[in-house]
Amino acid sequence: MAAPALTLTYRLYQALTALGAPLAMREARKRFVETNGPLDRLSERAGRTNVARPEGRLVWIHAVSVGEFRSILGLVDRLVAEGVHVLVTTTTATSATLAAERLPEGALHQFSPLDTPQATRRFLDHWRPDLVAFVESEIWPNQIVAAHRRGLPLVLLNARLSARSLKRWQKLSATAESLFARFSLILCQVKGTEQALALLGADAMVTSTTGDLKADADALPIDPDEAARLSALIGDRPLWVAASTHEGEEEQVSAAHRIVTGTSRESLLILVPRHPERANAIAHQLAEEGWQIARRSAGQDPGPDTQIYLADTLGETGLWYHLAPVVFVAGSFAPVGGHNPYEPAHFGCAILHGPLYANFALAYGEMTRRDACLEVEDATALGLTVAGLFQTPRLAPLQDNARAYVTSAKNLQDDIAARLRALIEA
Template identity: 60%
Template sequence: MTPAPLTPVLRLYRMLATLAAPLALRMARKRFAARQGPMARFGERNGHASQPRPGGRLIWMHTVSVGEFLSVLDLLHELDAPDLSLLVTTTTSSAADLAARRLPQGVIHQFAPLDTPMAVRRFLDHWRPDLAAFVESEIWPNQIVMAAERGIPAVLLNARLSASSLRAWGRVPATASALLGRFARIMTQSDDTRRALESLGAPAAILETTGDMKAAAAPLPFDAAEAAALHHRIGSRPLWVAASTHDGEEGAVSAAHRQLCAAHPDALLILVPRHPERGDAIEALLRAEGWRLARRSAGAAPTEEQQIYLADTLGETGLWYHLAPLVFVAGSLTPVGGHNPYEPAHFGCAILHGPLHANFKQAYDTLGREEACLGVADANDLGRALRALLDPDHPERLQRLQTNARRYLKSAANNRAAVARTLIAMLR
């Protein structure tokens, strides 16, 4: 099927991306340095490869950050074949750090090129992928169009678009149709997304609902010996985790924990910031509020005297989920869009979340229908929920959320395998 011609909007985007490339590169460098990315590899963002291309066939899979990377990690294992090379790109340094520890042997990692014509051209000239796979909502016009111009088939995996994204694309329907029509296959998380993409002009023949791959991902890893040591140290104290907090949420979490401590003075909060480099600022805030705390990045462990454990490290989220019966998934009290609730569900955690979770609306809607999560409106509401769920006189409240979360995830196990079969068939 011949794709639709480029629209004036796409031509204008390409021209502006060319003109703005120096500014975009400077801004990307500043963000890269602020997030403590490896500056020796920043050239990858401008399309300069830091590794040679292996011979034979190659799949390029682009994920943005930690959540998207983890959703395809098991898929990368299933795609392992002697005559096939895999290239994974990420945008964030946190995802790159995780990739360095968890990618299967032989899989190449690079930082994704900026969506400027020159950076994309250099990237494609070097890597020459036989198949390009974009994950979730990664619709970058130059990458998609330039891959199509070279005859590289592209697929969109685990596709989801927020309501605001759908409205934005709906204002330029011809452009949306031209981009979506350049995919060889689009695999959506839900029938609602499939229908929405079809309404934007994606051909029905390339659309398929395969379910949410994040629900089918393997549990996060953790150090069993460290878990046992921390469990012994914490003992039977009422325990909860505030995971992936963002600027502005630590104050709310602190207020909720104060409510819990009024009923349970020995309660312990494990606070896990989304960006560990904010640890100094968070520690200063909490100490100013009078909390006694220990900090993971300083090598300290929680003691009986401490009320908050600041877990400002990368790659240990699975450890905190393993320890805690109850998790508040943050990024949902500020307009971040929420974070992945399936990760704590794998550990049988009761899940709380705020109202601002547009990026995971389907996940929370599904878990909500299964009575496997509970929404809170603000800090006061979070505090009340903590007191109710950690009430030793009513353990059934906590147990119901935990049991329902485990039950739902068992039904999601076949999604990833279905996607792997489709990719292998397309490559052949």
């Protein structure tokens, strides 16, 4: 079936992004500088690269940042094992660093091209992918239209659509239909997203609900020798982790830890900021509040007097989950939609979260039903809950239920890899 005609709204977007390409590159450079991105790779945002395209079949998967990147690692592994090259694009410096550490041989990383006609054309001309897959809510009109014009299968993986996004697309219903109808395969996290996309014009024959890829991702890696060394240093001190904190949340976590240490003086908090480039400001703030801190990035270990260990490095989140019986998954006191609870569940952690978790409503709803997590309203509730878990038998059932939940998650990776191969070979 032919895709609907492109709308005047899209034509206007195409023209504006073409004219605004220099401004978009200036903004991309500014963002690189702010986040310590590799400026020698900034040209990738314009669709330029010195990396050669590998021979053979190539799948392009765009996963915007760390969470989306981690969710597709198992899928990348399976495709590469089948002899398919995979090009993964992301937009953040943090995810690029992680990609360098985690991608298997046979997979490549690039910063994603800006959604301008010029950058998209250069990117597609060079890489010539056999299939294009976007992860979650990455809907880039110029890239979708350009790939479709070249006859490339388009896939939306782990599709997620917030209520706000749905309202915005409904105001542009004809444009939405012209874009979503160009996808060859759409796999949704929840039935509600599938129904919403149908309203926006997605082809019901290629749209289905499969569950959340993040639930089927492999456990985060750890260094067992380092885990044993740190475990010996920490000993039997009550330990908890605040993972992926955002600006404003460190103050609340600090207030909670004040309650915890008031009950258990030897308690240790491992604080893991979502963006390590904020670590200097966080360290200064904690020191002003009177905490004894040590910093991972400075090569410091948590000593007997350390009250907060600032884990301001990349790629070690699994280590902290391995060590800690209790984890507060942040991004849930700040309006950013929450973060991945499946990752600590793999390690059998008792999982706490705040009330703002729209991006993981499905996961937390099911985990709550299975008594595999607890919601805390604010810093006071967080502190009291952590302190209580250290002193009551409530801890062990939460840990067991979290591990059982993630273990029972449906295996999606093999099925999705098979579907992508079928599209390439069709």
